[in-house]
Amino acid sequence: MGRTMAEKVWDAHVVHRAEGEPDLLYIDLHLVHEVTSPQAFDGLRQAGRGVRRPDLTVATEDHNVPTKGINLPIADEVSRTQVETLRRNCDEFGVTLYPMGDAEQGIVHVVGPQRGLTQPGMTIVCGDSHTSTHGAFGALAFGIGTSEVEHVLATQTLPLKPFKTMAITVDGELPQGVSAKDLILAVIAKIGTGGGQGYVLEYRGSAIRALSMEARMTIANMSIEAGARAGMIAPDETTFEYLKGRQQAPSGAEWDEAVQYWKSLTSDDDAVFDAEVVIDAAELSPFVTWGTNPGQGLPLAGRVPDPELITDEAERVAAEKALQYMDLTAGTPLKDIAVDTVFLGSCTNGRIEDLRVAAEILDGRRVAEQVRLLVVPGSMRVKQQAEAEGLDQIFVASGAEWRSAGCSMCLGMNPDQLAPGERSASTSNRNFEGRQGKGGRTHLVSPAVAAATAVRGTLSEPGDLRQPVVAG
């Protein structure tokens, strides 16, 4: 029987296998940031251990960093302590670090791919659930806890329990104006936030193959929001094209050898998945969440759902609570919902293509008067690229704030937060209660919807802007 891509990558990394024990897997790349690593390094210190492979480990500062005034000391004491601790630890253990102010600094899941560190067939871990992002390249990539971070630092391996596989097949063509973000929000709405539990998802089908690498990263990134352990997309010419010439990608004869190997990773035709979900791309439209988990989403053209009509009791209760928290009334057209803040950024949608899409919509337009638009590039390289293309000028001219790289308002660990009761349209990945600031209300959207929403002041898609914009 054939094997799936996930099984091939797993099998190629088994260091030790024995009956009744978890498989011991080798880890090709360990990404580190300031929040989940301090106790791991401290554990090494206590046990008198070192980092086995500093050359397969790289750190960046992202969760806590301010996105303005980055040359000043961090004002928040806890954030400053975590960042300073990471610097000390990387120094002591010989780990490469991209600190604030460095040209390579950025969100860990943006930095890995842009340097070419993320490659097909690799095992990649990080103490961060959105490590699934790297699966867009056909890598097996997943988030781990702090003691597992210590384990990988010490041994470059991880004991892991087996997983199940789920194929998510998306065939057909995405309609004009429908993006990868809309697609993944629709997938999560369909299978639910627990639908992927215990599974490695493989996104496949013609609609997936037609996507750029950055769009694929948006999809793989949110696999965790469906509860999955990881999400993968088979490497193809698009993947190779993206990787070729990047700083840490193979070159010369090694490039040819690598491509040969990468091509062999595709799931075999006779491979059997434990579960399969099929989605018709042509039926998709811009999507938005109305509730307090990423599975509570609907097409933007719809209305706030009526909990009374939900038959499943647990879901009905969840919907009632969500509407109460979100301060929404059943039946309200989603496009009538006014927002205070629009956040464009995060490891889900903080890449150059995301900024380009938003800038194109904002060019020649103004952000609505009562709306704050925050544009936070995913990395300093993305920032630099955007500035080289003049995108920053478009953002600033439209009335947006142009910031430096970091996780920012995705989780509000830095000063970029929603005030209690404030409502946002956000290109990030989680709409949990209080995620973007205590009492804040989040609607997850694509970059295009974010930009159109910033202009109109209510949840909107670019098509809505064709009508003359009413002043205000």
Add this chain to the structure above:
Amino acid sequence: MQAFNTHTGVGIPLRRSNVDTDQIIPAVYLKRVTRTGFEDGLFAAWRADPSFVLNQPVFAAGSVLVAGPDFGTGSSREHAVWALLDYGIKVVVSSRFADIFRGNAGKGGLVAAQAAQDDVELLWKELENAPGTEVTVDLAAQTISAGSLTVSFQIDPYVRWRLLEGLDDISLTLRHADQIDEFEKSRKKFLPSTPAPGAGTAARTPSR
């Protein structure tokens, strides 16, 4: 991780069920950057109450916590186990443990001894009738003794073996160090490595 064979220490009767990890250590203590020193966060809210068991001098230096059912529910924070260990607790006895807590306990070297609720009641009586009674926990024999009382407890055989051998996950993995070395020799040459520190990049020289 220290090997665990038998342990003798003062038993602490904690007559509460559903002791969740937010009670064991509140979230405000999670911002630390160290792996030790969490003892002051242990049961922080309850310790504000002078009548709380750990505030009684006779129990304050205890090391065997005998608690009600469903110990360690809620958030998966590993800090809950660290706080107990940092305080000096070596064994928690309960009739039911939350799965994640039990897993974290095994990783950290804390013995989570599952005893029948009737036996927990007997232990509570013994410890309350004669405060300061020492409890002996024998991991090999899977018994808990206090005064004239001896009861048995359950623990996952694999976890028990690891605790007896003093093997944490990392030590266990390092028993396969040869295989890791061997695997590394066969890794594909084209796989990337992160730049070595100071090797011509601007990394690690923050422009502050």
